[in-house]
Amino acid sequence: MGVTHAMTIIRCPGTASGGDELEAIALAARDPAAFGRLYREHYPRVAGYLYRRVGNQDVAEDLAGETFLAARKAIGRYRPTGAPIGAWFLRIATNKANERDRRSRRRGVATARVTHGPGDNAEARERVETLYRALRTLNADQQSVLALVYFESMSVARAATVLGVREGTVKSRLARARDALRVEVERLGGKP
Amino acid sequence: MNRSEKNLESLLGGVRERAWPGPDRCERVETALKESIMSANRSFVPTRSAVILVVAGALAGGAVASVATHQVMSKRVLVKTHTGEMFELEFPEGVDVGNAGEFVTQDGNSYKFDVVGGAANEPVTSEDDSPEQTPED
16 A cells, blocks of 8 residues: 655746856756756857858857867866856857867868858858858958857957957957958959 | 948858757757766666656746646656655656656665646645665665
């Protein structure tokens, strides 16, 4: 004969988005399920950033996976800087994209084709491909700063936080990157 | 701004509008997290088993509301066992009536559960009728 016990289902605590982010991060360092909640909240943003940065969906998806696997290992060593955890994920994502870019150059690996949307017409495709061909001639640091400021619409200060450099460094990299990109686009015959 | 600058601005703006076309989750990360959770659970030695009927409430969006039995949507539920301990159960794929599983606590107790329906904050009863298990030692 079974013994009957009382059991109560209680409302779950909130996720990191609206609550104490530091507490959520500390919990995520100990508990993979808690890390899962952080990852699910930030994954689309990080994947989107990498997609715009590298131009190819498969590569972006691969890099986004590497980003969160690396973050899972490193989150126990996370030290708050005042910036939201999203900036930390973007920093890891940037490092992953830079590593891949440098590795590809060393090995002479051809870059992946640009992914196009189903609604993109021929002219739009050509313009995007021109931009990415030009972008890939820049070094990884220049690509990063352009991606954060122009593709992600970040302020110089925010980009500096993500990259872990001074604002002045972001400004000077941005100016050089923009000049180099413009020259390369013209060389490739990109039309307005 | 000259023509060349305008052209560059236009090209950069085109990339800015490229929305992420892929899924909202990464299979590699999901698999790694599931393995971590299972690996952590395997480190405990079950010494006792009890059958628990879990009644999951609809907690989507943080709302607590009475719901029909077959509209269970929660991915996480907190369970209070007869010993007074609280556990949070995570259901990565969602939870619905008919789901069943097992979780193992730090002190080695193993609880089997069956989701039978119900609403959030609703006390229910469970039957602890499984035979006592003795440790293998």
